[in-house]
Amino acid sequence: MRKIAVVTLLMLGVVGVAAASPVIVPEIDANTASGALALLTGALLIFRTPKKK
Amino acid sequence: MPVAEEITPRPISKNQLRAGHFVLTAPALLWRVAFLIALLIAESQVFPLWFGRFSLTRETGLTGFVRTWGGDVLHASVAFAVIFVAVRIFSRGTPAIPTLRADLSNIHTTPSFVAAHVCTLGAVCGLSFFLFRPGVDGARVDFLCALWLAAILLAVVLAGCAVIPVRLWSELLRGTGWLAFSASLAAISSVLVGYFFVSFWERTAAWTLAVCAVLLRPILPNVIVDPANVIIGTPAFSVAVKQPCSGLEGIALMLGFLTFWLWLYRREYRFPRALILAPLGATASWLANAVRIAALVLIGNAGAPEASVRGFHSQAGWLAFNAIALGLCITTRRIAWFKKPERSATVSEARNPALPWLLPFLAVLAAGMIAQAIGGAGFEPLYPLRFIAAMAALWCFRATYRTMDWRVSWFAPVLGLVVFAVWVGLPGHGAARSNGLEIQNGVASLPPLARITWLTFRVAAAVITVPVCEELAFRGFLIRRLMRSNFDSLSLRAFTWPAVLLSSAAFGIMHGGQWVAGIVAGLVYSCALLLRGRIADAIVAHATTNLLIAVSVLGAGNWGLW
Numbered sequence: 001m002r003k004i005a006v007v008t009l010l011m012l013g014v015v016g017v018a019a020a021s022p023v024i025v026p027e028i029d030a031n032t033a034s035g036a037l038a039l040l041t042g043a044l045l046i047f048r049t050p051k052k053k
Numbered sequence: 054m055p056v057a058e059e060i061t062p063r064p065i066s067k068n069q070l071r072a073g074h075f076v077l078t079a080p081a082l083l084w085r086v087a088f089l090i091a092l093l094i095a096e097s098q099v100f101p102l103w104f105g106r107f108s109l110t111r112e113t114g115l116t117g118f119v120r121t122w123g124g125d126v127l128h129a130s131v132a133f134a135v136i137f138v139a140v141r142i143f144s145r146g147t148p149a150i151p152t153l154r155a156d157l158s159n160i161h162t163t164p165s166f167v168a169a170h171v172c173t174l175g176a177v178c179g180l181s182f183f184l185f186r187p188g189v190d191g192a193r194v195d196f197l198c199a200l201w202l203a204a205i206l207l208a209v210v211l212a213g214c215a216v217i218p219v220r221l222w223s224e225l226l227r228g229t230g231w232l233a234f235s236a237s238l239a240a241i242s243s244v245l246v247g248y249f250f251v252s253f254w255e256r257t258a259a260w261t262l263a264v265c266a267v268l269l270r271p272i273l274p275n276v277i278v279d280p281a282n283v284i285i286g287t288p289a290f291s292v293a294v295k296q297p298c299s300g301l302e303g304i305a306l307m308l309g310f311l312t313f314w315l316w317l318y319r320r321e322y323r324f325p326r327a328l329i330l331a332p333l334g335a336t337a338s339w340l341a342n343a344v345r346i347a348a349l350v351l352i353g354n355a356g357a358p359e360a361s362v363r364g365f366h367s368q369a370g371w372l373a374f375n376a377i378a379l380g381l382c383i384t385t386r387r388i389a390w391f392k393k394p395e396r397s398a399t400v401s402e403a404r405n406p407a408l409p410w411l412l413p414f415l416a417v418l419a420a421g422m423i424a425q426a427i428g429g430a431g432f433e434p435l436y437p438l439r440f441i442a443a444m445a446a447l448w449c450f451r452a453t454y455r456t457m458d459w460r461v462s463w464f465a466p467v468l469g470l471v472v473f474a475v476w477v478g479l480p481g482h483g484a485a486r487s488n489g490l491e492i493q494n495g496v497a498s499l500p501p502l503a504r505i506t507w508l509t510f511r512v513a514a515a516v517i518t519v520p521v522c523e524e525l526a527f528r529g530f531l532i533r534r535l536m537r538s539n540f541d542s543l544s545l546r547a548f549t550w551p552a553v554l555l556s557s558a559a560f561g562i563m564h565g566g567q568w569v570a571g572i573v574a575g576l577v578y579s580c581a582l583l584l585r586g587r588i589a590d591a592i593v594a595h596a597t598t599n600l601l602i603a604v605s606v607l608g609a610g611n612w613g614l615w
Binding site: 003007009010011012032033034035036038039040042043044045046047049050051052 | 382405419526559562565
């Protein structure tokens with residue numbers, strides 16, 4: 001959980017930094033990015049959750 | 054060790070208070086640093102600092118320097134804050150900050166620092182008003198700009214002193230100096246990398262154009278390719294492969310994700326073999342971008358230019374990114390060449406306890422992205438896909454849901470009403486979304502039967518599937534998962550304040566421009582769950598809010614609430 005949270009936070013940071021940059025003109029829409037990163041985070045959480053018998 | 058235990062501040066003992074000293078433990082200090090960074094970011098959003106470089110007209114002197122480089126400084130500052138918080142708060146391998154001691158008398162100066170910070174912010178606003186007026190020029194502007202920069206720096210320093218006692222700053226820097234230096238280096242590098250990548254945009258866009266032409270020519274015999282203007286298409290529809298569409302953004306996102314992933318899970322992978330994932334992921338991302346642009350042309354040429362440009366354009370990129378990132382993570386875990394052997398034996402007939410809580414929500418997200426990619430953003434003609442996907446996922450785990458307590462408490466609808474009041478009353482956040490008019494016009498353009506069907510699915514989704522899926526994910530799963538990896542060993546009444554705050558923050562971020570109302574809603578729904586430990590209370594509260602919103606939309610025409 002901690003590691004996946006770090007990945008999500010860093011990816012949000014990358015998106016936020018790109019949006020704040022005067023050099024990079026991103027095609028990234030905030031709403032779309034948040035939904036997509038939520039989907040990726042959720043899928044990774046399922047993938048990394050320990051399985052039980 | 055659960056995340057919550059490491060970040061819960063420890064209480065000060067009476068013996069420590071009697072001795073006139075207090076102990077500021079590492080977790081409490083990290084929360085203060087995180088709070089400080091969040092405060093500064095929030096203030097930069099709330100107070101109009103006019104960082105837009107085109108608001109400053111003077112191009113020479115100090116003002117010209119701020120105009121040219123101010124955005125880069127902001128970019129580097131955001132990067133530094135993100136790297137520092139992410140690595141320090143969540144990292145397990147770094148050495149702990151030593152326990153810091155300070156005289157209790159220093160704490161008494163904190164309120165005055167708060168007052169000074171607020172006054173300095175007022176000065177910044179006043180100077181901004183004079184500095185960013187149109188037509189302001191001359192040497193006096195540089196003097197104003199210098200005062201403005203000094204006021205901003207002073208405001209930041211005063212905020213720091215208000216949150217963390219002055220004497221502790223030197224000890225903090227000694228304890229995390231290596232991280233501050235590394236984060237600064239990484240932040241500055243991110244600015245330079247941005248400029249470096251810009252030089253590759255034109256060349257990469259040309260390569261992308263060539264690949265798109267190869268993909269389209271077998272399908273569309275009348276393909277037009279204009280390398281000089283980087284345009285590809287048909288007489289009916291064409292797109293310009295501008296520099297942001299060159300594929301470099303996708304490559305950068307993929308390389309960033311793989312770097313973070315391989316660093317965090319480095320003990321599970323074989324190195325240097327695992328490093329091959331970087332060029333693999335970058336290449337897959339670039340090719341997916343070329344396929345995306347080719348598909349854009351196909352959709353637009355087929356008679357749906359609006360859907361092509363507005364919906365498919367952005368959603369397809371993120372769908373491809375998620376598919377490649379998730380695909381690489383899952384497949385490399387099953388290929389022995391990449392991964393070290395696992396110590397624990399594989400459990401046969403293993404079940405994943407997170408699936409019933411998370412999968413319905415993820416199904417809604419994925420269906421939403423696909424619906425927008427096909428039907429366009431703003432008004433989603435294919436919105437019913439979300440309802441159908443949610444119901445299918447919920448049906449799969451109906452046996453699990455039957456074991457839950459579905460009794461509803463009297464306060465659940467009341468809390469839902471409270472959230473509704475906040476949602477519509479919060480100025481600038483709970484108010485109309487920019488696509489309200491698009492939704493209204495889109496609904497009006499549908500034939501009568503289609504209009505009724507769409508509205509029925511829209512309301513059903515808002516009142517039934519969205520509350521169920523989101524509450525299962527954020528309140529039922531995320532709060533407990535933030536506390537423990539085997540989250541299902543905890544009751545639904547278990548919580549820590551950091552877990553509640555983080556899950557509410559995640560819920561708020563999910564709501565994009567309405568993030569403030571979203572965070573408030575998350576906190577209220579958490580209370581609904583935690584009061585009696587029934588997920589049904591949170592679901593009914595959420596459903597009540599959405600029902601009232603639907604009534605406001607359909608009854609009063611407030612389409613912006615959707």
